[in-house]
Amino acid sequence: MTWDWRRVPEDAAELAEQNDLINIGSLASLSQFGETWSWVPDPKGNFSVKSVKNLLHRSSPPIGECCFSWNNWVPRKVNIFGWRMALDRLPTRVALAHCNISMSSICCPFCCDKDESAYHLFAECAVSFIVWQMVSSWINIPPIYAFTIEDLLRVHEHIAGSVIVKKLIQAIVLISCWSLWKSRNDLIFSGTRVDISRLLAEIKSTSFLWVKHRAKMNLLDWADWCSFNIL
Numbered sequence: 269m270t271w272d273w274r275r276v277p278e279d280a281a282e283l284a285e286q287n288d289l290i291n292i293g294s295l296a297s298l299s300q301f302g303e304t305w306s307w308v309p310d311p312k313g314n315f316s317v318k319s320v321k322n323l324l325h326r327s328s329p330p331i332g333e334c335c336f337s338w339n340n341w342v343p344r345k346v347n348i349f350g351w352r353m354a355l356d357r358l359p360t361r362v363a364l365a366h367c368n369i370s371m372s373s374i375c376c377p378f379c380c381d382k383d384e385s386a387y388h389l390f391a392e393c394a395v396s397f398i399v400w401q402m403v404s405s406w407i408n409i410p411p412i413y414a415f416t417i418e419d420l421l422r423v424h425e426h427i428a429g430s431v432i433v434k435k436l437i438q439a440i441v442l443i444s445c446w447s448l449w450k451s452r453n454d455l456i457f458s459g460t461r462v463d464i465s466r467l468l469a470e471i472k473s474t475s476f477l478w479v480k481h482r483a484k485m486n487l488l489d490w491a492d493w494c495s496f497n498i499l
């Protein structure tokens with residue numbers, strides 16, 4: 269049997285997977301009769317959209333268990349972004365590599381110290397670490413340390429305060445993640461180096477505009493927002 273790969277394995281893990289695949293393939297005996305496709309999840313081997321839905325339902329966490337909750341003080345695109353974060357469905361370099369998309373590097377574009385997973389980008393990277401320190405200092409909450417994406421998306425749940433305070437902090441965390449992702453894209457696609465002070469200024473101004481109008485806080489003042497003297 270001759271293999272025809274689209275690209276060669278790029279690390280030890282991929283090489284091991286390739287060897288496993290070749291071993292599995294070597295065990296298969298091909299018949300001289302015509303082959304047919306069979307959809308394994310269906311007992312009769314028939315493909316249907318319903319069986320795909322059932323498969324996804326069984327393999328995904330129930331919506332109630334997802335660590336993301338919708339926040340209508342930020343736009344829909346930011347909510348969808350947060351939801352994709354929670355499900356680890358953002359197209360980071362590590363995620364793209366898992367989809368067999370070939371890249372010259374999968375390292376983090378900010379620091380190049382580690383591979384760019386969502387966890388690294390938003391929680392572990394030196395850039396996001398500084399951003400979280402600056403954000404927590406701005407909104408007067410204990411320093412944000414996240415060991416998982418879920419930790420980030422649940423920061424607001426552990427802050428003492430009213431429902432409004434928690435919702436406000438959740439909105440700011442989501443906007444911060446959104447802004448980090450935009451900076452990451454600007455760096456990759458336009459070569460624009462990240463400026464953390466400017467990034468924080470963008471987080472403050474964007475969150476001010478969105479929260480003021482979406483939460484109908486018409487009396488919200490920019491100076492008070494910058495000092496987070498609002499409640």
Ligand SMILES: [Zn+2]
Nearest residue numbers: 376378379393
């Ligand atoms: Zn990094």
